[in-house]
Amino acid sequence: MTIAEAELAPIWRNIAVIPRASAEANPTRTVMQGSPAGESFGLDRPLDLLGSPSADCAQRIGMEWVPGLVEFLANDTRHRRHVERSWFHFAPLALVGHTDDEARFVARRMARVAGVPLFVMDAGRLQPDALRRSGARGPELVVPPDPVIAMASARCANPIVLVLGLGGAAARIGDDIATMLDPDAARRWFCRSMDAVIDLGEINWMVAASNEHALPTSLYTRLEPLSIGVPCDPTERMLRVLAMALEVMADHDLEIEEVGPALATIFDDPDGEWSRMSGLAAGALYEAVGRHLLRAANALRF
């Protein structure tokens, strides 16, 4: 066996940074069908379908500490081959874990690796009939629901929409979200405020829940549960810390030249600092890793 000389090209860029969407390569889709009576928010023009074409997300995601996530993405893409989508898409997920921070971390990481926009929707703060497709018209102003606004403002037909706070929301909200993420119903979703039919079928849904059995039946039957949280295995914990560090680097525009030496100490962890951090919940971990890496970058600068 002979080993070719490895190209140490900056592979990390693929992991850490959103690939720039090049205009000519992106497939597009017009999500609005027919012409609306009122404002169309630009949805009558084609929207981009972003994201890396396929399962290389499953490889690059580096989130082996979430049990089943990589298999889910790989299987999903295997299924997707028949449909021949060349953009990022997965079946609706339920993120079962303790806190919203943890779900937000997983969703951010996936959005970053896949190169699609992420929209966080707080279901707990919605009016009970905010997502209704029909109903009596009251005097109040009706605006398009959050996922539609997200599509319009990102000019992207397949953002990741993370639903938080479903536990505190009205019971009807869960059922309405179920109609928005149902693969058949979502293709022709009637938007009451625009008076038009919109295709929500390419949205990537993630629903955070403290417990999958606390979900309403309409959602429970349509979601694939993934349990997120701090893993027990120290190696998996370190993978989580590494993912968080990449997230911090991307958020703070840190270059690998600045934090590389500090990051490399994950290998042997001489002061035990990384392993102390690795048990933290996502919110505290983000703070701790951010402080640590910014300090390391500043120490190099002075």
Place this chain on the structure above:
Amino acid sequence: MRDTAEIDPSAREDILAGSGSIEYEVRLDTASSTIGMFRVVGRNGASFAEYPVWTRTWRHRRHAASLFSWMLDKRGKWLLWGRLGEVVGPDRLLAMAASEISELRASQARDLLKKRAKARKAKARALKIYSFLVDRHGEFGIDLRRGGEDKGFFVIWFRQNWERERFRDWWRPQAHRFADFAAFFEEQGPRALERKLLAEMQETEKRVKLAGLSSGGRRPLRFWRGDE
């Protein structure tokens, strides 16, 4: 509904290549003493495609071999090493490996030295010969034993305690000759040694009696303290 969404067949092959489970593997090329970490994409249990993450060549084959065996023992960490190595490179990992290996070698050498020192001490102690009183049911003995052993190699038995005491009066000043007795035992055997000891004792008793230092009775050497 699909505007430009269809993908061409050539791109589809790339998509096929991209999907599948991923793992990292460390491999050693013994001919060039090169260690490389590879990202292996596997599908249905077979490796499908592989990309080198990093490779490093050593001047000496045994350095590469010892590093590689150290890495083989830590298979559970390859995923982390691969992911982290893609970001920061292998330098820190290899430095850690080298220091851990040298630490391991040092501790092994320390243990070996300790073991050798222990064996040497035991050997030195075994060269010294001691004598102890041993009692069997109704019998009274005096033995010769090597240092660090709990059983004598030679025992001389007496029926009565006073017989042993008489022998001991002569035996005690002979402590400097124990090693010679042991050598004699090795050459001639226990019976000859017993005879020699008793003969020497009686000869000493006679000599002491002639000199007028004997205490008489059952223990003529009772007040004898050896020759100058």
